[in-house]
Amino acid sequence: MSPALKRAATIAGGLLCVLAAALLVARGIALRETLGERLAQLSPSAFAASLGLYTAGSLLLGIAWVALVRVASAGHPRARPLFRAHLRAQVAKYLPGNVFHFAYRHFAARREGVAHASLAAALGLEAALLLAAAGVIALGAVTDPRLDALVPWARPLVWLVPLLAVVAWLALSFVAPRFGVPAAPLMQRAPRLALVLVINLAFFALAGTALRELHPQSDALPFSAWCGWLSLAWLVGYVTPGAPAGLGLREAVLALGLAPALGDAEALALALLYRLVTVAADGIVAVLGFLPWPAAGDGGLKPTL
Numbered sequence: 001m002s003p004a005l006k007r008a009a010t011i012a013g014g015l016l017c018v019l020a021a022a023l024l025v026a027r028g029i030a031l032r033e034t035l036g037e038r039l040a041q042l043s044p045s046a047f048a049a050s051l052g053l054y055t056a057g058s059l060l061l062g063i064a065w066v067a068l069v070r071v072a073s074a075g076h077p078r079a080r081p082l083f084r085a086h087l088r089a090q091v092a093k094y095l096p097g098n099v100f101h102f103a104y105r106h107f108a109a110r111r112e113g114v115a116h117a118s119l120a121a122a123l124g125l126e127a128a129l130l131l132a133a134a135g136v137i138a139l140g141a142v143t144d145p146r147l148d149a150l151v152p153w154a155r156p157l158v159w160l161v162p163l164l165a166v167v168a169w170l171a172l173s174f175v176a177p178r179f180g181v182p183a184a185p186l187m188q189r190a191p192r193l194a195l196v197l198v199i200n201l202a203f204f205a206l207a208g209t210a211l212r213e214l215h216p217q218s219d220a221l222p223f224s225a226w227c228g229w230l231s232l233a234w235l236v237g238y239v240t241p242g243a244p245a246g247l248g249l250r251e252a253v254l255a256l257g258l259a260p261a262l263g264d265a266e267a268l269a270l271a272l273l274y275r276l277v278t279v280a281a282d283g284i285v286a287v288l289g290f291l292p293w294p295a296a297g298d299g300g301l302k303p304t305l
Contacts, residue, residue, distance in 0.1 A: 017249055042214075047273070056206055057203040063199065064126070065083070072122040074184055077114050078112055082109055086289070118182070121176045125168050125196075128164040129164075133197055134238070135158050139159070158235070165193070173186045204230065208226045229258060233249075233253035237253075251274075258271070
């Protein structure tokens, strides 16, 4: 993609975020009385449970990143610096451009001797496997007929997204070595990539559960619906260039998806509360990444991935 096209896509994504945020603000003003009452009724225990679940999922993604760097480099770089860099980078997601958290992890891994080509492959694998996992779980939401009316192209795309896991596996074996990524037999990497995919699925299950914890009646929707709408909202935010942490877009998708079952005010309240949870969780894991850790031979973590 040319620099001009990248810049145009980033600007378009940023404008889309602004538009989504403006629509949410307008909706919030219209529902201000009911929305204010709902936000005031937030249970501290529910917020704490949601925060704990999402933080646990974020830590899992740090382990997945370590595994992917090791898979792509065909080596054994120290796990602890890679894991800590992943945690520290989470707050950088909110900076304009949506690239600084990638850059921070890249430079940290370079200090561990990982080549540029292997890091590019690890980043591609991470995106593909996250999208595949989100697509699998989002299938619980794309059957909603409103999506066909609003975005008729969404359903077929979500059905195709899980194929990215297979495409990434094949690309790592047959395409990446041409660009300097260490070659390995096709089946050698498959178990570790499958395990990372399982970790990603666990993340979205935890994230969906965190959303459900914020609602006083968690059985108001099937578990698949909570996770499905959360994953679909995450997908929209992730693939939009220039959207810092999907700000505005994810909230808009959640408010749209949850409103018919929970009501407009409740759906908007959950979307806003969930953003508060994710920001707090990103702050917590970043603090954990910057805290001094006891010394260890391999740098701490030793995932057998």
